[in-house]
Amino acid sequence: MRVCTAFCRLLDLPGVWVRSVRFEPDRVVVTVALRRRCLQCPKCSYSTRDRENKQHHDSVWRGLDLGRWRLEVHARLRRLRCPVHGVHVEGVPFARDGARFTGDFENLVAWLATKTDKTATCRLARIDWKTVGRIIERVGEDLLPEERLKDLFEISIDEVAWRKGQKYLTLIGDHRRGRVVWGCDGKGKAAADEFFAELDPPPSEPREPAREPAAREPRYPPEPGIMVPFGPCPTVPAGAGVVGAWLQAGVEIEPALFARASKLRAVSMDMTGGYAASVRAHAPQATIVIDNYHVVALATKALDEVRREYWNELRQAGDQHASKQFKDSRWALLKNPEDLTERQATTLAALHAAGGKVPRAWSMKEMVRAIFAPDLSVQTVSELIDRLLARLSRSRLKPFIRLGRTIRKHRQGILAARRLNLSNARAEALNNKVKLIVRRAYGFHSANAALTLVHLTCGLVTPKLPHEQAFA
Ligand SMILES: [Zn+2]
Numbered sequence: 001m002r003v004c005t006a007f008c009r010l011l012d013l014p015g016v017w018v019r020s021v022r023f024e025p026d027r028v029v030v031t032v033a034l035r036r037r038c039l040q041c042p043k044c045s046y047s048t049r050d051r052e053n054k055q056h057h058d059s060v061w062r063g064l065d066l067g068r069w070r071l072e073v074h075a076r077l078r079r080l081r082c083p084v085h086g087v088h089v090e091g092v093p094f095a096r097d098g099a100r101f102t103g104d105f106e107n108l109v110a111w112l113a114t115k116t117d118k119t120a121t122c123r124l125a126r127i128d129w130k131t132v133g134r135i136i137e138r139v140g141e142d143l144l145p146e147e148r149l150k151d152l153f154e155i156s157i158d159e160v161a162w163r164k165g166q167k168y169l170t171l172i173g174d175h176r177r178g179r180v181v182w183g184c185d186g187k188g189k190a191a192a193d194e195f196f197a198e199l200d201p202p203p204s205e206p207r208e209p210a211r212e213p214a215a216r217e218p219r220y221p222p223e224p225g226i227m228v229p230f231g232p233c234p235t236v237p238a239g240a241g242v243v244g245a246w247l248q249a250g251v252e253i254e255p256a257l258f259a260r261a262s263k264l265r266a267v268s269m270d271m272t273g274g275y276a277a278s279v280r281a282h283a284p285q286a287t288i289v290i291d292n293y294h295v296v297a298l299a300t301k302a303l304d305e306v307r308r309e310y311w312n313e314l315r316q317a318g319d320q321h322a323s324k325q326f327k328d329s330r331w332a333l334l335k336n337p338e339d340l341t342e343r344q345a346t347t348l349a350a351l352h353a354a355g356g357k358v359p360r361a362w363s364m365k366e367m368v369r370a371i372f373a374p375d376l377s378v379q380t381v382s383e384l385i386d387r388l389l390a391r392l393s394r395s396r397l398k399p400f401i402r403l404g405r406t407i408r409k410h411r412q413g414i415l416a417a418r419r420l421n422l423s424n425a426r427a428e429a430l431n432n433k434v435k436l437i438v439r440r441a442y443g444f445h446s447a448n449a450a451l452t453l454v455h456l457t458c459g460l461v462t463p464k465l466p467h468e469q470a471f472a
Contacts, residue, residue: 003021004017004018004019004020004021005018007021007030010066011063011071011073013063013073013093013094013102014094015034015035015036015092015093015094016032016033016035016075016092016093016094017032017033017035018030018031018032019031019032019033026069026070027069027070027071027072028066028069028070028071028072029072029074030063030072030073030074031073031074031075032073032074032075033075034075034077034090034092037049039051039078039079039080039090040080040090040091040093041080041082041085041088041090041091042088042089042090042091042097042098043082043084043085043091043097044082044084044085046082046083046084046085048080048081050080050081051078051079051080052078052079052080052081052087053079055078055079056076056077056078057077057078057079057089058074058076058077059074059075059077059089059092060072060073061075061094061095061099061100061101061102061105062100062101062105063101063102063104063105064102064104064108064466073094073102075092077090077092078090096138096142097138098138099135099138101135104466105125106135106138106139107139107463107464107465107466107469108125108465108466109121109125109127109132109135109136109139110135110136110140110463111463111464111465112124112125113132113135113136113440113453113456114437114453114456114457114462114463117440118132118443129443129444130443130444130445132444133441133443133444133445133446133449133450133453134445136444136449136452136453136456137448137449137452139452139456139463140452140453140455140456141452143456143461143463144452144455144459144460144461145460145461148181148182148459148460149181149182149198149199150260152174152199152260152263152264153175153176153263153264153265153266154174154175154264154265154266154267155172155173155174155175155181155264155266155267155268156172156173156268156269156291156427156430157170157171157172157173157192157195157267157268157269157275157279158170158171158173158269158270158291159171159188159191160431160434160438161438162438162441162447162450164442167447168185168186168187168191169183169184169185169186169187169438169447169450169454170183170185170186170187170188170191170192170195171183171454172195173427173430175266175422175426175427177460178426178427178429178430179430179459179460180430180434180454180455180458180459181460182195183451183454183455184451185447185448185451187274188272188275189274189275189277189278192274192275192279192282193278193282196261196278196282196283199259199260199261200259200260200261261282261283262283262285264279264285265285265286265420266286266287266288266289266416266422267279267283267286267287267288267289268288268290268291268417268422268427269288269290269294270290270291270294271290271294271295271298271406271409271410271413276288287416288413289413289416289417289420289422290413290414290416290417291422291424291428291431292371292372292414292417292424292428293424293427293428293431295407295410295414296365296368296369296372298403298406299364299365299369299403300334300365301399302361302364302365302397302399302400302402302403303333303334303361303362303364303399304330304333304334305399306357306358306361306397306399306400307329307330307333307358307361310326310356310358311323311326314326328347329347329348329351331344332344332345332347332351333348333351333358333362336369337366348362357397360395360397361395361397361399361400364388364391364392364395364397364400367384367387367388367391368403368407370384371384371385371388371414372424376418377418378415378418378419381414381418382415385407385411385414385415388404388407389404389407389408392404392407430458433457433458434454434458437453437454437457437458438450438453438454440453441453441454
């Protein structure tokens with residue numbers, strides 16, 4: 001077998017044949033030529049036989065390593081004029097538009113970035129983290145399903161800090177699928193409004209065609225509360241929304257325009273209020289639910305405030321030894337008691353024995369956690385909240401009095417979580433995973449790259465390795 005034939009089989013790059021192979025000290029250079037005569041626009045499906053000019057464009061891509069060798073793919077390309085996109089260097093079937101890497105290489109990097117940490121990915125792929133961010137964006141654009149926002153009934157909306165400083169991503173999760181379905185740069189009411197605008201696109205944008213009634217049986221049958229989604233949504237103008245309807249097989253009616261916002265049954269969120277305002281405006285029928293873990297997080301924060309205050313008092317009183325010891329007790333106090341190490345458990349017991357305001361604050365935090373124990377009835381939870389509120393208001397600890405006020409204000413939302421039985425453990429697990437991934441994405445160049453990494457790890461699709469999925 002000739003060397004070129006062997007490399008052609010080995011690299012398996014679609015649409016090309018290998019002209020030459022050259023070994024350099026640190027790399028293998030493979031020169032390829034396109035099989036097709038036509039020139040293909042890199043941005044769309046337009047193709048033509050006409051070259052724009054005689055000019056050549058020599059391009060280089062990095063391919064999957066061959067053993068220890070770095071692989072470079074070289075090709076000489078031509079220019080074309082696309083009626084839509086103008087003059088461009090022709091696209092190649094083995095790499096994405098604008099990429100300096102082959103599709104296989106990018107698929108591998110995307111898989112690594114979703115599975116392992118920054119250092120391992122960079123070292124294995126021999127590229128820097130910003131480049132990983134750009135690869136993630138390109139892979140995401142290929143993979144993310146177009147129709148991500150259909151069949152949403154119970155969703156969560158939450159923000160996550162992205163980079164240091166006041167930068168945030170807002171993410172929409174689907175409670176039923178336990179996945180992130182949408183995200184944007186920014187937070188608060190504006191971000192939620194952006195979501196609703198995309199949920200029910202204005203008529204100027206191309207709308208999906210009317211669906212075949214029989215082919216579209218909903219995965220979950222619509223429930224009584226959402227059997228009438230055809231009514232207009234107060235903020236969706238006439239003509240906007242999505243064409244479609246819940247139809248039984250064989251039933252024919254005119255396809256109706258309906259606002260997908262009007263199908264939402266519940267929206268869960270934290271207690272800051274910005275998202276609630278947007279939901280009340282766009283989906284007034286949806287119940288606003290407070291995610292339990294946000295309430296527990298607030299209680300933990302209040303406890304931490306009391307702890308810090310006490311520590312400062314000890315320091316000011318000049319008790320160096322006690323203040324040092326007390327500083328180390330932070331995790332013993334803040335962690336869930338069932339997760340404590342033996343040493344932390346001992347520390348906690350010692351704190352209780354010492355008495356004072358910190359153990360008192362701790363027991364109130366645990367009281368908040370107890371409200372969200374599984375298998376309690378709505379009635380029981382309601383009674384527990386009453387007891388908790390009474391205790392908090394008498395606590396004489398400012399952070400906890402404040403916490404009591406917040407809980408009182410959001411009581412309906414907290415009870416709604418229990419009544420609708422939205423899986424809190426799953427929502428919290430998703431939230432924790434998102435936080436971890438966003439921290440990994442801190443070094444990326446753009447919020448979009450961070451968002452895409454979230455979609456690829458916690459969203460509806462996951463990247464596949466080159467051998468699992470041939471690059472299309
Ligand atoms: Zn084009």
